[in-house]
Amino acid sequence: CQGSRDTLIYAVSANSDGVPQVLDLLSEVVLRPHITQDELEDSRMAIQFELETLNMRPDPEPLLVEMAHAAAFKNNTLGLPKICPPETINEINQSDVYTYMHNYHTPDRMVVAGVGIEHERLVDIVRENFVNKTPIWNEDSSIIDDTRGKDLSLSQYTGGLVQIEKDLSNVSLGPTAMPELAHCVIGLESCSHKDDDFIAFCVLNMMMG
Numbered sequence: 335c336q337g338s339r340d341t342l343i344y345a346v347s348a349n350s351d352g353v354p355q356v357l358d359l360l361s362e363v364v365l366r367p368h369i370t371q372d373e374l375e376d377s378r379m380a381i382q383f384e385l386e387t388l389n390m391r392p393d394p395e396p397l398l399v400e401m402a403h404a405a406a407f408k409n410n411t412l413g414l415p416k417i418c419p420p421e422t423i424n425e426i427n428q429s430d431v432y433t434y435m436h437n438y439h440t441p442d443r444m445v446v447a448g449v450g451i452e453h454e455r456l457v458d459i460v461r462e463n464f465v466n467k468t469p470i471w472n473e474d475s476s477i478i479d480d481t482r483g484k485d486l487s488l489s490q491y492t493g494g495l496v497q498i499e500k501d502l503s504n505v506s507l508g509p510t511a512m513p514e515l516a517h518c519v520i521g522l523e524s525c526s527h528k529d530d531d532f533i534a535f536c537v538l539n540m541m542m543g
Contacts, residue, residue, distance in 0.1 A: 335363075339403065339416050342438075353451055354459050361463035364439055366470040369428050378423050385420055389500075394517045401496040402519045411489035433478045436471040491523040 335344050344364055348356040388396060400417055407413030418426075446464065448456040471478045525531050 337416075339412055350450055353448070353456070354462075357446075357459050357463050361467055364435075365464070365467055367435070368470075369431055371428070374426070374428060374431075378426075381418050381423055382420075385418070388417070392512060394500075397498070398517055398519045401498065402521045405494040405496040406491060406521045406523070407489055408492040408494050410492075411485075411487060413489075413492070429477060429479055432471050433480075433482055436469070436478045437482070437484045439469070441465070493523075 335342070337343070344360055346356045346360055396417070400415065404413050404415070441464070444464070446456070446460045525535055529535075
């Protein structure tokens with residue numbers, strides 16, 4: 335499973351004979367996960383560790399990407415933090431996770447793709463595992479907060495400036511101190527992937543490196 339700002343991808347590779355079994359497994363993960371308190375605690379510890387590591391890494395790219403989005407879409411949609419803010423780690427609970435999945439793990443927001451399998455066979459297996467299977471939150475509505483619906487707002491490009499000063503004097507792996515470096519990102523509003531000029535923008539992006 336991997337997540338970005340606007341997608342969540344579950345993927346699995348298997349022998350073609352095992353497609354029914356792995357799609358059954360994927361559907362259980364996507365629609366019927368059993369989220370325990372122990373798993374939540376383990377995840378909180380992992381996130382805390384990742385945040386501490388992130389702030390000590392010499393490589394600034396993850397933070398620069400976060401800052402660029404925060405400046406470009408201030409306080410809305412794509413500008414909201416992808417990296418979990420430290421103050422919210424202990425606030426996320428089982429109901430939050432199930433409510434999110436209830437709102438966004440729906441057929442109209444889902445794509446199932448397969449490589450190395452006949453289309454009709456894939457459709458049949460997907461129908462059995464994703465259409466005919468009841469999500470866990472539909473069986474027990476008490477695990478979700480039904481007052482919180484989907485966020486249907488559209489991204490609003492605002493532009494702006496976000497800057498952070500970091501002291502890297504204590505993260506050097508050897509006797510030589512880290513050099514004092516400045517990292518800058520300039521972002522410009524582009525076009526949608528549905529725009530007629532999208533291919534031209536891709537070419538321009540490639541030309542600019």
